[in-house]
Amino acid sequence: MKKVLVISNMYPSKEHLAYGIFVKNQVEQLEQEGIETLLAVNTNPATGKKNVLFKYAKWARNVMRTFRANKREISLTHSHYVFPSGLFSYYLKKRYNIPYIVTAHGGDINKMAKKGGQIRQFTEKILQSADHVIAVGEELATTIEKSFNVPNDKITVMSMGIDRNVFKKTEDKKQCAVQLGMDPEKTNFLFVGNIIREKGVAELIQAFNKVTESAPGQSALYCVGSTKDANFTSKVKELAQGNADIHFIEPMPQHELARYFQAADVFVLPSYIEGLGLVALEAMSCGTPVIASDVGGLHYMLADGAGVLVPPKDEILLQLALENAVKEGMQVNESRVNELLELHDAKEIITRLKELYTTHAK
Structure with a gap:
C-alpha cells in the first residue's frame, strides 16, 4: 500500500495542545506500524463566522496542494469528521477515483448534520459514497445506518483507541x-x-x-x-x-x-x-x-x-x-x-x- 492522506478539520499545535489530539495520536500510531501518512489538517480552533471562513479557506488550499504534490503516492484518504473534512475525500474520489474512509466522531452527525439544508445533504452524500465508514460508538453507527441509509456492512464501530502505556494506573x-x-x-x-x-x-x-x-x-x-x-x-x-x-x-x-x-x-x-x-x-x-x-x-x-x-x-x-x-x-x-x-x-x-x-x- 502507498500513502494515506489524512484529512481533519481538527489537529493539535504547540499553541493548542488538545485540539483534535486523538487524530494526532492515531496518526503517530499508524506511522509506528509502518503506515505512511500525509497530513492535510486544520490546526486553528478560532470560532466566529469570519475566522471560520478564513481558516477553512486556508485549509482547503492546503488539502489540494498536498494532494497535487503527492497524487501518485496516495492510495487512500481518511477523513476525520464527516463534514467538512469528508467533503474533500468525496471530491477526490469523484474527480480522481481515490477511495476513502471517513470517521464520524459524533458532533458531525448529532450536531452539524442537524443544521439541515446543504450540510445534511453533503453529510449523506459523503457517508453513502465512502468506501467505509467508521463510527466511534454504537449509537452513532445506528444513527448513520438508519438516518443516512448507509448499509450496515459498510460501517465499523471503532474508537480512536487509548494508549495504555500513557494512561495507566499509579501505585499511589x-x-x-x-x-x-x-x-x-x-x-x-x-x-x-x-x-x-x-x-x-x-x-x-x-x-x-x-x-x-x-x-x-x-x-x-x-x-x-x-x-x-x-x-x-x-x-x-x-x-x-x-x-x-x-x-x-x-x-x-x-x-x-x-x-x-x-x-x-x-x-x-x-x-x-x-x-x-x-x-x-x-x-x-x-x-x-x-x-x-x-x-x-x-x-x-x-x-x-x-x-x-x-x-x-x-x-x-x-x-x-x-x-x-x-x-x-x-x-x-x-x-x-x-x-x-x-x-x-x-x-x-x-x-x-x-x-x-x-x-x-x-
Whole structure:
C-alpha cells in the first residue's frame, strides 16, 4: 500500500495542545506500524463566522496542494469528521477515483448534520459514497445506518483507541495527588474537555457548588480544558466564583494529563451529546471511576456497572451522584472495565484500521 492522506478539520499545535489530539495520536500510531501518512489538517480552533471562513479557506488550499504534490503516492484518504473534512475525500474520489474512509466522531452527525439544508445533504452524500465508514460508538453507527441509509456492512464501530502505556494506573493515588497540589484527604473530582455548553460544564459547576454547601471542605473539582467561547467560559467562572474548591486548568501534554487522571478520585463527564467519550476510557485506564451522562457511546460504555450514568442537563441528579461518591466512594465492575480497556486498546484499534486500509486502498 502507498500513502494515506489524512484529512481533519481538527489537529493539535504547540499553541493548542488538545485540539483534535486523538487524530494526532492515531496518526503517530499508524506511522509506528509502518503506515505512511500525509497530513492535510486544520490546526486553528478560532470560532466566529469570519475566522471560520478564513481558516477553512486556508485549509482547503492546503488539502489540494498536498494532494497535487503527492497524487501518485496516495492510495487512500481518511477523513476525520464527516463534514467538512469528508467533503474533500468525496471530491477526490469523484474527480480522481481515490477511495476513502471517513470517521464520524459524533458532533458531525448529532450536531452539524442537524443544521439541515446543504450540510445534511453533503453529510449523506459523503457517508453513502465512502468506501467505509467508521463510527466511534454504537449509537452513532445506528444513527448513520438508519438516518443516512448507509448499509450496515459498510460501517465499523471503532474508537480512536487509548494508549495504555500513557494512561495507566499509579501505585499511589494519594502521592500523585500531593504532587499535583491536590488535597489527598478530599474527594477530588476531575473534568477534562472543552469548556463549552454541550459538555455540561455549567451544570457540573452548579451541582458541585451544592455539594460543597452541604459538605464543605470534603471535595474539590478540577476542570482541565480550553476556552472555545470566551463568553461562556466567563459565565462558568462566574458560577464558580467564591468556591475555592473549584480549579480551572489549561490543556497540557498527554503524559501530564495522565497524572491528573491518576490523581483524581472520580472523573465526571456530564455532556449533552458524546459520540464515545474517549476521555472517560482514559480515566478508567488510570484506575479512576467515572460519572457521566447517559448519552451516545457513554450509555454503552458505562453499562453493567462500569460507571455511573445520570441524565444529561439534570443538575440535581448529578449533584446526588457527586454527593454519593463523596460519602461512599465508588465501586465499579472491574471485569467489565477490563473488557472495555482491551476492546479500546490503541494497539488493537490500529490493527483493525490497517486491515480496513489494506482492503480499500487503491
